[in-house]
Amino acid sequence: MYLVTAEQMRQLDSETIQQLGIPAIALMENAGRVIAEEIIALCRERGGAGCRNAAKGNDAGLKEAALGDPGKAFKVSADHALTLASAAAERWFILVGKGNNGGDGLAAARYLRETGIAVTLVYAVPPESLSGEAALQRDAAAAMGLPAVVYGRDRLDLAECSGILDALLGTGGAGAPRGAYAELIAAANSSGKVIVSADIPSGLNADTGETHEPCIHASVTVCLAFLKRGLLQYPGAGAAGHVKVRAIGIPTALALNSGVQTHLLTPEVLHAHLGVDLARRRSPEGHKGTYGHVLLAAGTLRMSGAGLLAARAALRTGCGLVTWALPKKLLPSVIGVVPELMLADVGGSEEGNWEAETAPELLKLSEERDVIAVGPGLGRFPGDTDWLRSLWEGSDCPLVIDADALNILADSDYKSWARRRHSVILTPHPGEMARLANLTTAEVQRDRIGLAMDYAKEHGVTLVLKGAHTVIATPEGQAYVNTTGHPGMGTGGAGDVLTGMISSLLAQGLHATQAAAFGVYLHGLAGEGAARQRNNPAAIIAGDIIEAL
Numbered sequence: 001m002y003l004v005t006a007e008q009m010r011q012l013d014s015e016t017i018q019q020l021g022i023p024a025i026a027l028m029e030n031a032g033r034v035i036a037e038e039i040i041a042l043c044r045e046r047g048g049a050g051c052r053n054a055a056k057g058n059d060a061g062l063k064e065a066a067l068g069d070p071g072k073a074f075k076v077s078a079d080h081a082l083t084l085a086s087a088a089a090e091r092w093f094i095l096v097g098k099g100n101n102g103g104d105g106l107a108a109a110r111y112l113r114e115t116g117i118a119v120t121l122v123y124a125v126p127p128e129s130l131s132g133e134a135a136l137q138r139d140a141a142a143a144m145g146l147p148a149v150v151y152g153r154d155r156l157d158l159a160e161c162s163g164i165l166d167a168l169l170g171t172g173g174a175g176a177p178r179g180a181y182a183e184l185i186a187a188a189n190s191s192g193k194v195i196v197s198a199d200i201p202s203g204l205n206a207d208t209g210e211t212h213e214p215c216i217h218a219s220v221t222v223c224l225a226f227l228k229r230g231l232l233q234y235p236g237a238g239a240a241g242h243v244k245v246r247a248i249g250i251p252t253a254l255a256l257n258s259g260v261q262t263h264l265l266t267p268e269v270l271h272a273h274l275g276v277d278l279a280r281r282r283s284p285e286g287h288k289g290t291y292g293h294v295l296l297a298a299g300t301l302r303m304s305g306a307g308l309l310a311a312r313a314a315l316r317t318g319c320g321l322v323t324w325a326l327p328k329k330l331l332p333s334v335i336g337v338v339p340e341l342m343l344a345d346v347g348g349s350e351e352g353n354w355e356a357e358t359a360p361e362l363l364k365l366s367e368e369r370d371v372i373a374v375g376p377g378l379g380r381f382p383g384d385t386d387w388l389r390s391l392w393e394g395s396d397c398p399l400v401i402d403a404d405a406l407n408i409l410a411d412s413d414y415k416s417w418a419r420r421r422h423s424v425i426l427t428p429h430p431g432e433m434a435r436l437a438n439l440t441t442a443e444v445q446r447d448r449i450g451l452a453m454d455y456a457k458e459h460g461v462t463l464v465l466k467g468a469h470t471v472i473a474t475p476e477g478q479a480y481v482n483t484t485g486h487p488g489m490g491t492g493g494a495g496d497v498l499t500g501m502i503s504s505l506l507a508q509g510l511h512a513t514q515a516a517a518f519g520v521y522l523h524g525l526a527g528e529g530a531a532r533q534r535n536n537p538a539a540i541i542a543g544d545i546i547e548a549l
């Protein structure tokens with residue numbers, strides 16, 4: 001599923017109108033209709049059970065509607081009719097802005113009225129100021145006799161409605177809502193009524209997910225044609241409620257042709273777009289050598305657990321072998337803890353820390369391995385930037401860089417390092433990303449998708465920007481946004497598990513984008529699995545994520 005910016009949406013909108021000859025008013029009619037359908041579905045959910053069956057048009061409902069005449073051959077089922085009783089209980093206020101978002105709301109109002117739902121139009125601006133298609137919709141609504149009030153001129157009490165359609169601002173909204181818009185948004189939020197937003201919640205930045213003050217807090221957002229990036233990025237994702245993407249006649253192929261490069265990460269995208277074998281078939285003739293060998297450089301005496309977690313996660317993700325290279329001092333404490341794991345002592349300090357002198361030994365080990373994962377629990381040590389540079393420049397396999405190794409990278413001018421033949425995957429959390437990009441964490445979080453895409457392209461790396469809705473960005477300019485996962489995964493070691501998983505997939509022959517995207521997706525699913533096994537998600541620890549793999 002494509003993710004678009006407001007600008008891309010405008011372009012796709014006008015391409016549909018110009019190249020396909022579909023008039024703008026037809027798109028707006030479609031928008032109004034799908035918004036109305038979602039409101040009707042919501043009304044049905046809170047209506048009575050009899051109403052639900054009849055409205056569903058299923059057999060039980062039809063029989064009920066036919067007053068117990070099962071022999072009747074002739075069947076009629078109305079598209080989205082509510083029973084009179086439940087429609088009569090509904091009265092929706094339609095908050096109408098000046099632009100096309102308001103036009104969508106006006107079209108939806110007509111369809112709602114047709115199903116028997118009472119609607120009142122609430123204009124944020126004098127209706128005379130609407131233009132273009134929105135003005136056509138205004139006239140159609142007036143011709144149909146829909147009651148209307150103008151905010152600031154007429155009496156308005158939101159307590160009198162059963163639900164609110166927010167059609168104030170869509171992708172044309174710029175900056176914080178002003179004047180009547182701001183007042184209506186604040187009143188809607190504090191009304192306690194269910195709110196459905198047309199396209200995006202008014203007050204949301206459609207691209208970044210920033211919420212202006214005020215911003216609608218919707219229960220449902222009916223997103224038109226393509227998912228807007230801002231609906232997936234927090235805090236916008238929290239303001240949007242349940243996002244329902246509905247087609248309005250803009251062909252998906254247009255997005256492909258216009259070079260939209262951002263996707264929601266779904267099984268379809270993983271399989272059809274990225275070519276990942278979701279079933280993870282293994283050859284009957286396969287052996288441990290078939291599935292690759294991960295070399296993990298991780299852990300200090302005080303943080304040996306990070307290495308253990310990454311190593312176990314790699315094994316559970318299916319690679320054939322894992323070698324954990326570690327300071328000698330750690331050996332006695334970790335021998336036998338994970339019996340499936342191979343350990344390689346590379347020296348290190350008396351205190352059990354890494355030393356720059358370990359680089360040649362690591363490089364030698366890497367010759368027989370398929371991927372190097374470096375960073376979990378690594379710590380910092382004198383000469384660490386040269387150490388990382390020699391791994392970067394001297395190894396001949398993909399490199400996964402996490403945790404402290406990212407901080408080393410942040411202190412290095414790594415853009416001047418030799419270009420690698422094999423891929424590099426960076427897996428920063430927002431704090432690490434801030435150090436890499438020389439920003440504050442708040443600046444990183446402001447537009448995660450945009451930042452990740454820019455950074456990956458500029459630095460020629462695959463970037464996994466962790467956090468709620470992890471973003472995977474490629475050096476070629478694509479991005480994938482993951483929505484699997486669970487708030488319970490915010491726990492120490494969860495990142496080490498992800499590093500192990502991505503490395504394992506690389507060792508099994510997946511390319512960098514596949515490994516990063518599939519790894520992140522599976523990691524989230526495993527987190528959801530771990531949450532199901534606990535009474536309280538606060539009890540999840542990183543090891544549970546591994547067990548759920």
Ligand SMILES: NC(=O)C1=CN([C@@H]2O[C@H](COP(=O)(O)OP(=O)(O)OC[C@H]3O[C@@H](n4cnc5c(N)ncnc54)[C@H](O)[C@@H]3O)[C@@H](O)[C@H]2O)[C@H](O)CC1
Nearest residue numbers: 013098099100101169170171172173174175176177178199
């Ligand atoms: N292709 C599609 O996806 C379709 C989208 N439709 C809908 O159209 C909107 C975008 O419409 P647009 O006219 O470009 O902009 P808006 O309606 O979002 O708002 C513009 C309007 O609002 C005023 N304004 C802007 N910012 C503010 C502010 N901060 N405070 C107050 N007022 C503001 C500005 O003056 C303009 O007049 C899209 O989201 C869909 O809902 C089509 O209907 C169908 C095709």
Ligand SMILES: [K+]
Nearest residue numbers: 169198200202
């Ligand atoms: K809106």
